[in-house]
Amino acid sequence: MNTAPAPRADNERLMRLATYASVATATILIIAKLAAWAMTGSVAILSTLIDSALDAAASLVNLWAVRHALTPADHDHRFGHGKAEPLAGLGQAAFILGSGALLLVEAVKRFFQPEEVTQGFIGIGVMVFSIVMTLGLVMFQKFVLTRARSVAIAADSLHYSGDVLINGSVIISLGSGMVLGWTFLDPLFAIAIALFLLWNAWSIAIGSMDMLMDRELSEDERARIIDIAKSHDEVLGLHDLRTRLSGQIGFIQMHLELDPQLPLVRAHAIADGVEKAIEAAFPNFEVIIHQDPAGIRESHPGADDRV
Incomplete structure (x- = not known):
């Protein structure tokens, strides 16, 4: 990879x-x-x-x-x-x-x-x-x-x-x-x-x-995804990381925690940068990122508390 x-x-x-x-x-x-x-x-x-x-x-x-x-x-x-x-x-x-x-x-x-x-x-x-x-x-x-x-x-x-x-x-x-x-x-x-x-x-x-059964990627691969996302200076955290494989294509989705005062345009640009960095490290994966204000944790079915 x-x-x-x-x-x-x-x-x-x-x-x-x-x-x-x-x-x-x-x-x-x-x-x-x-x-x-x-x-x-x-x-x-x-x-x-x-x-x-x-x-x-x-x-x-x-x-x-x-x-x-x-x-x-x-x-x-x-x-x-x-x-x-x-x-x-x-x-x-x-x-x-x-x-x-x-x-x-x-x-x-x-x-x-x-x-x-x-x-x-x-x-x-x-x-x-x-x-x-x-x-x-x-x-x-x-x-x-x-x-x-x-x-x-x-x-x-x-x-x-x-x-x-x-x-x-x-x-x-x-x-x-x-x-x-x-x-x-x-x-x-x-x-x-x-x-x-x-x-x-x-x-x-x-x-x-x-x-x-949509088994998650290995712990090492998940840790690598987290490190890439957190390496961006304006990312304050992330949660609800989910991964799965489907033949040749893989899927990665997560919620990025950003400064609540950021303009929507800037939040989008940050998420876009993180998305491109992950896709460069994980070829043939589709990355979907949702932006959340830091300090607000939403409840999602199947959410992962490890990140």
Whole structure:
């Protein structure tokens, strides 16, 4: 947030490209892993196939969500359509939760009824290919996230970052089964992957709910806003600071406490200066400031007494 944002049109173009790249990568990996699973019979490869299928479904949801979230505000949606992103995040969490649970059941069953993995070198080759593809996608997603704040793309990037570790664990599993005959590692790694998927589902759900429920910015960010507002010589105090995020756009509103004898024109100029200073520090945030005479504290529903 300390870096000046790129032009908004460039941000939106990058976000759309990230969703297209995600869908394309997941599709290619599904085809490759399906072939590898058919040849090896590895439940660990099956787990990564399920994960890639989930990634494809989640990426398609993201594609819709990002396109909708980038739709400009209109008469019926004055605050924009940004909450389409956390809604997509909840959908992703549900996909991952269900598939993680199914994979866990299958892996536990295979643990007690182990089967020999065949054509292990093919499976390892596909996993190496998957790691290279996934790393390229994650690097592009991380670049996009440095330019634009996106819950949907961040959730997608979390999936694929985990996939790098998952694919690496499958290589270890297949290699140990081929060289040492440790067939128990195949379902064991699948169980670990299933638990990782469940943890991912929980993390994504919490982040999405925070945005849908208009969770405040962090205490450090709030403190920074307060410091910027109070740095103006004529600001005597502030209260009722409220913040929230909605996709790419954030909202900050507050009441500034000013000298009661100031002319309205001067009070407006002070508020305008504070607004510009906050917007410079918090790109893509809309700032709304109300001017109050110092010494008069109004009662507002949900007012914050911390400032």
